[in-house]
Amino acid sequence: MDLNFTDSENTFRRECRAWLEANVPREPLPSGDTKEGFALHLQWEHKLFDAGWAAVSWPKQYGGREATLFEWLIFEEEYYRVGAPSRVTQNGIFLLAPTLFEFGTDEQxxxxxxxxxxxxVAWGQAWSEPNAGSDLASLTSTARRVEGGWRLSGQKTWSTRAVFCDMAYGLFRTDPEQARHRGLTYLMFPLHAEGITVRGVDRLDGDEGFAEIFLEDVFVPDADIIGGVNQGWKVAMATTSSERGLSLRSPGRFMATAARLIDLYHRYRDRSDPVLRDEVIQTWMDAQVYRWFTFQTVTRMMQGESIGPDSSMNKVFWSEMDVRTHETALAIIGDALELDEGSDGAVDGGQWMKGFQFALAGPIYAGTNEIQRNIIAERVLGLPRK
Amino acid sequence: MRFAFTDDQKMLRDTVREVLQRECAPEVVRAAWEGRPEGVRAVWDTLADTGVIGMTASEDAGGMAMSELDLVLPLEETGYAALPGPIVDTVAVGIPFLEAAGTDAQKERWLGPAVAGEARIVVSFEEQAVVAHAASADALIVQRGGAAFCVPVVEASVSPEQSVDRARELCRVAFEAGAQYRMRDDVDTAALFALGRERAALGTAAQLIGLSRRMLDMAVQYAKDREQFGKPIGAQQAIKHRLANALIEQEFARPTVYRAGWSMATSARDAGIDVSLAKIYAGQAARFVAKEALQVHGAIGYTIECDLHMWMKRAWALAAAHGDAAYHRERVGRHIL
Known part of the structure; x- marks a missing residue:
């Protein structure tokens, strides 16, 4: 056990910090879940990429720095510490890319x-369907074999930022004779092609962050299959476990939120209120605990262990911690919490209420926490499926 | 950065695990409850033979000069087995204290026997009204009026109090604070007591992790075996989700204890804060797992006949011992706010 960072990790941290402090926009960008904000976020992503910070853990040939997982965690801590913009490339970099590294061809x-x-090229995910949410294997969108490729039909929904994206990926039924997990294929498809209609859906927080995607005979070449025909479930599960766990929510984000909460507490509340004080302390401690847990997980990964269903524990913890943290912030703000962004009296520009609403999505997306608990009970504790 | 134990540390854990599996079955804990501690004495002897009891003593004193980090895994196992007796007190606190502050005569009398498993040492901090295991200890290290005394139990007045955990042998301790008991006055014993408090809290947190693991194991096994409505109750989501929540609490508490062990072993900055986190999370997890395990067991869990109660009562006692959540949260609060 050595919980000190190495000299090279400390050097890496200093490098991250110096670049980020010099380059992060002084004024926060408008929400990346709006049209205007999304475009500004993409400009920021260009800048990150050109300086080699967009995907630090990737091989150099694809624009990364071949950073270790610990260095990636350090990058994330520094990224959120300076309050850098949210990553609109997330569904590509953290969800599709790991799948490509594991199952993709060199050409892809x-x-x-x-x-x-x-x-x-901005990527969105297209997992859920109107009748296939938690029960993803019941999906009905199809891919029909044609000369040189496939024709996709059906409907996808809850596709994050798909109204602003160029491409998406998801599962399609390629073998209609097979049921559920079998006969599915992982495909990438263009969002501006003939036969596609994308309709934005306003989320709880008011941004057009969701979309429905309607597909009618949309052509996709064979080259856009990942991992082979009818192998889609296996390929997709590899992605969803990275989504749940580490790559979606690294500890840096929550440590930064905890630091902002402590700052809010000092500014807005009579410090003699012992209940709120305890909740603020709890938030800070939870973020620390999440950090140690993650370091432990990453140590195991670097020793070659696969974390598998353990990532479900991770997902339940961070998503519920995030909700509690924002609830505490709103309790500190008191009745001013309803003053939305744009109002004069809004505390910190209304970001806490906005963050609270966003946090409420955490226990739902990337597999609801109920599904995660089933996974933990069945695959970690070994309880019977039925 | 490497958040993992060495092979040697894991080997020591496995040794302790095997000894306890063999010699500290629930019947042994139950016997201690009923005033028959012979089985526990035998476990202590075996643990001494493996070197675990003397592990924190220097090599000159026959020990292995092991650190707080080395202690964490073996102590976790003692929690898993609900081993009764002052193992945290003797191994984590008492022996290092005696070695650092004992007079030549005190060390001559107690150190060798403690390392060999023949004498148990219990430490009584100034603020403690009652002390666990003092009646079955051989020597007491007592903080009174800011000074340190090393008192043979036979020369002290030890009056028993009843713990909800009958295996904990709570006592009130009184003695004549005579010069013959004083420990060395050329060492900073106040600092040693402060360090002892951290070690006691850390060791207790490690035991709490073990207690959680055992209670969860019991509940999972019960949920697989017990059938109602024609299937195991563990097939019901209501049961699954309780047990999943218990596992999450336990597994997030675990690295806080390991971290605190490392921080103490390396004298890291803010080691005390790390100990506080460990104590809070391990205590919280153990109390939570106890509640869920009881509910999963249903009525049988609410009996003395079912072993679960001995683990639950230990968990309740230890979650509050050596600083409860409120105490440690306040310490964290002063640090961050």
Whole structure:
């Protein structure tokens, strides 16, 4: 056990910090879940990529720095510490890219990764369907075999930022004879092609961050299959476990939120209120605990262990911590909490209420926490499925 | 950065695990409850033979000069087995204290026997009204009026109090604070007591992690075995989710204890804060797991006949011992706010 960072990790941290402090926009960008904000966020992603910070853990040939997982965690801590913009490239860099590294061909990696990380091609996910949410295996969108490729039909929904994106990926039923997990294929498809209609859906927080995607005979070449025909479930599960766990929510984000909460507490509340004080302390401690837990997990990964269903624990913890943290912030703010962004009296520009609403999505997306608890109970504790 | 134990540390854990599996079955804990501590005495002897009891003593004193980090895994196992007796007191606190502040005569009398498993040492901090395990100890290290005394138990007045955990042998301790008991006055014993408090809290947190693990194991096994409505109750989501929550609490508490062990072993800055986090999270997890395990067991869990109660009562006692959540949270609060 050595919980000190190495000299080279400390050097890496200093490098991250220096670049970020010099380059992060002084004024926060408008929400990346709006049209205008999304475009500004993509510009920021260009800048990150050109300086080699967009995907630090990737191989150099794709624009990364070949950073270790610990260095990636350090980058994330520094990134959120300075309050850098949210990553609109997330569904590409942290969800699709790991799948490509594991299952993609060299041609696919060569073609897709750099433009993805530079923000030149924006990627959205297309997992859920109107009747396939938690029960993803019941999906009904199809891919029909045609000369040189496939024709996609059906409907996807809850596709994050798909109204602003160029490409998406998801599962399609390629073998209609097979049921549920079998006969599915992982495909990438263009969002501006013939036969596609994308309709934005306003989220709880008011941003057009969701979309429905309607597909009618949309053509996709064979080259856009990842991991082989009818192998989609296995490929997708690899992605969802990275989504749940580490790569979606690294500790740096929550440590930064805890620091902002402490600052809010000092500014807005009579410090003699012992209940709120305890909740603020709890938030800070939870973020620390999440950090140690993650370091432990990453140590295991670097020793070659696969974390598998353990990532479900991670997802339940961070998503519920994030909700509690924002609830505490709103309790500190008191009745001013309803003053939305744009109002004069809004505390910190209304970001806490906005963050609270966003946090409420955490226990739902990337597999609801109920599904995660089933996974933990069945695959970690070994309880019977039925 | 490497958040993992060495092979040697894991080997020591496995040794302790095997000894306890063999010699500290629930019947042994139950016997201690009923005033028959012979089994526990035998476990202590075996642990001494493996070197665990003397592990924190210097090599000159026959020990292995092991650190707080080395202690964490073996102590976790003692929690898993609900081993009764002053193992945290003797190994984590008492022996290092005696070695640092004992007079030649005190060390001559107690150190060798403690390392060999023949004498148990219990430490009584100034603020403690009652002390666990003093009646079955051989020597007491007592903080009174800011000074340190090393008192043979036979020369002290030890009056028993009843713990909800009958295996904990709570006592009130009184003695004539005579010069013959004084420990060395050329060492900073106040600092040693402060360090002892941290070690006691850390060791207790490690035991709490073990207690959680055992209670969860019991509940999971019960949920697989017990059938109602024609299937195991563990097939019901209501049961699954309780046990999943218990596992999450336990597994997030675990690295806080390991971190605190490392921080103390390396005298890291803010080691005390790390100890506080460990104590809070390990205590919180153990109390939570106890509650869920009881609910999963249903009525049988609410009996003395079911072993679960001995683990629950230990968990309640230890979660509050050596600083409860409120105490440690306040310490963290002063640090960050």
């Amino acid at each position: 990696k060569e073609r897709i990764l750099r433009p993805m990380a530079r923000g030149d």
